Amino acid sequence: ASNKKLLVLPGDGIGPEVMREAVRVMGWLEQNRAVRFDISEDLVGGASIDVHGVPIRDEVIAAARAADAVLFGSVGGPKWADVAFENRPEVAILRLRSELELFANLRPATVLDPLVGASTLKPEIVRGLDIMIVRETVGGVYFGEPRGIETLADGSQRGVNTEVYSTHEIERVARVAFELARKRQNRVCSVEKCNVMESGLLWRQVVTRLGRAEYPDVELSHMLADNCAMQLVRNPRQFDVIVTGNLFGDLLSDLASMLTGSLGMLPSATLGTADADGRRPALYEPIHGSAPDIAGTGKANPLAQIASLAMLLRYSLGLDDEAALIERACTNVLASGLRTPDIMSEGGTPVGTSGMGDAVLAEL
Amino acid sequence: ASNKKLLVLPGDGIGPEVMREAVRVMGWLEQNRAVRFDISEDLVGGASIDVHGVPIRDEVIAAARAADAVLFGSVGGPKWADVAFENRPEVAILRLRSELELFANLRPATVLDPLVGASTLKPEIVRGLDIMIVRETVGGVYFGEPRGIETLADGSQRGVNTEVYSTHEIERVARVAFELARKRQNRVCSVEKCNVMESGLLWRQVVTRLGRAEYPDVELSHMLADNCAMQLVRNPRQFDVIVTGNLFGDLLSDLASMLTGSLGMLPSATLGTADADGRRPALYEPIHGSAPDIAGTGKANPLAQIASLAMLLRYSLGLDDEAALIERACTNVLASGLRTPDIMSEGGTPVGTSGMGDAVLAEL
Ligand SMILES: CC(C)[C@H](C(=O)O)[C@@H](O)C(=O)O
Numbered sequence A, B: 001a002s003n004k005k006l007l008v009l010p011g012d013g014i015g016p017e018v019m020r021e022a023v024r025v026m027g028w029l030e031q032n033r034a035v036r037f038d039i040s041e042d043l044v045g046g047a048s049i050d051v052h053g054v055p056i057r058d059e060v061i062a063a064a065r066a067a068d069a070v071l072f073g074s075v076g077g078p079k080w081a082d083v084a085f086e087n088r089p090e091v092a093i094l095r096l097r098s099e100l101e102l103f104a105n106l107r108p109a110t111v112l113d114p115l116v117g118a119s120t121l122k123p124e125i126v127r128g129l130d131i132m133i134v135r136e137t138v139g140g141v142y143f144g145e146p147r148g149i150e151t152l153a154d155g156s157q158r159g160v161n162t163e164v165y166s167t168h169e170i171e172r173v174a175r176v177a178f179e180l181a182r183k184r185q186n187r188v189c190s191v192e193k194c195n196v197m198e199s200g201l202l203w204r205q206v207v208t209r210l211g212r213a214e215y216p217d218v219e220l221s222h223m224l225a226d227n228c229a230m231q232l233v234r235n236p237r238q239f240d241v242i243v244t245g246n247l248f249g250d251l252l253s254d255l256a257s258m259l260t261g262s263l264g265m266l267p268s269a270t271l272g273t274a275d276a277d278g279r280r281p282a283l284y285e286p287i288h289g290s291a292p293d294i295a296g297t298g299k300a301n302p303l304a305q306i307a308s309l310a311m312l313l314r315y316s317l318g319l320d321d322e323a324a325l326i327e328r329a330c331t332n333v334l335a336s337g338l339r340t341p342d343i344m345s346e347g348g349t350p351v352g353t354s355g356m357g358d359a360v361l362a363e364l
């Protein structure tokens, strides 16, 4: 098999620290399994602003397009709080999503048994939790036009954004959700605010029609976004796959992640459409942010970044065995009691970023 | 003192059942305290659709405008799921908010000590919780134009909504939050998505400016909406007053309510601007919905509706003592162990809607 081209974008804050551990795991794979990588690395976010004046360069977008997959860290931090809106660190990830048309963000929220105590929710509510949120990521209010801030004659201002979804955009992300459900518990819950927003009403109609026509075997339900926020707290295990728009998905997937109490553990994948050769653009990133408060202290948990690599192996490279190997190594390390500060609990053995990386490699 | 004009709008589902108990409390006040009401009642929501073909009549809007305050139940239910978008039951509450310019929705999320076990969160996380969410309710994506669903030449469709906020709209709701904070713990957290939406960026700028100019004594912080959803689960007691837009407020206030585990207990107030005579339009409603699944079974918890009446007495009629009397009666009834099914826990004494009402009256 030819070498796999990976683009590694560590970003800001703890991004580079946790990425280092993921890269070590790639090294292990090259030495011990039948897989070879061409790894290139570049700056994004604040790190790119500092050097190049922009959060992401066109060359980096092009490299991402040419790669088999992108492994992303995290961007942003207080250092860049006053950068102009068009040039803020977040533009790096927004441009990658938009220009590679990475429209489906897969965000698992799972509770591993050894970490059930890390949740602020009662163990009987979250034990065994396994939700997959499919969030649309290239449409909605994130990219809708018109947008901007205008100053009126009297000096007052108006800020405007546009929420817009088309049949096609809704169908393609719903399809991803239905397909995933078939490999899971076969249930999709579609979420919007159709009692207030016409874009949500169209969303519900399109998902309903698609479900009836192409996925009659998948159980489809609908929920208002405010109710979904409540139900995630009341009884999160009622959900299998949730599919929703960009903005609701942003809040609800973060909420679902926090139910697990272990943000530092959770990976995500963002997928585009396969081209004629079957190549599908894809980006993998931990769901945690750049955590500037602990950057440089060696305390960050690298497991979400390593788990993102495992997702990359599975979804982009078809290396299911290697993905499972890595996931098992992470679970075993946790079962042995090692804990970074974010998931520490009584009786755990404290360990830092590189110590956790060492343990995963030893386990492998 | 002249009679207080109250408009009572029970609505659908459990609305009429819980409203009955609140009206009994009004009767008690008339007999035992120096207050007289002129109470008129009307249909809203599905109940109004069934009789009048519309979810709310212009006469009802006019009556709401003329009243000292409106006590609202809840609207909606599966029976009206197929009513046209412009005529759905929710239009009743949306028109009341919009036409009376009820721009500030006050949503307390508090955990009473006897109910700390009702939460799905661990008691040490929610004990003593006392958050006040101030949600903007006449702007944002709920009312922004253009909006609608359009069909394109190729038969595909686009759903559009517009998120828009002006300086004036942001200032007036932020002022309500700052004023409330001064009577509480003096902290305001303003929530938006300024890293993605210009309307959120303007929101942050306007709140910051207002805070510096007029409320320098109040501690102001800012949080992204996705992070706020997480922080409400991780450590909800970090918040005092939260101020946010219509859509984020819808999700976050429901989420905050659910942290308490006792939706059936929580009231809300929605306030407008005082006119030259100091009359301020106001509507009070429980935060729970119409709960069609238990309507007619006599199981609904009337305490949120009764607590909404207490808020009405305090904010609209200046009857602080009477409000406190009612609130104390509700707390005592809970302390005595009476529980409707929604807040039932081991050792509680089961009671229904009217039984709970009886107990509150007995306590008074
Ligand atoms: C960094 C930011 C633009 C982003 C978003 O809002 O989508 C983040 O919160 C996420 O969820 O990936």
Ligand SMILES: CC(C)[C@H](C(=O)O)[C@@H](O)C(=O)O
Residues within 6 Å of the ligand: A195, A196, A226, B090, B093, B094, B250
């Ligand atoms: C009934 C509905 C229109 C309403 C809203 O979305 O504002 C409700 O969810 C609320 O929070 O009061």
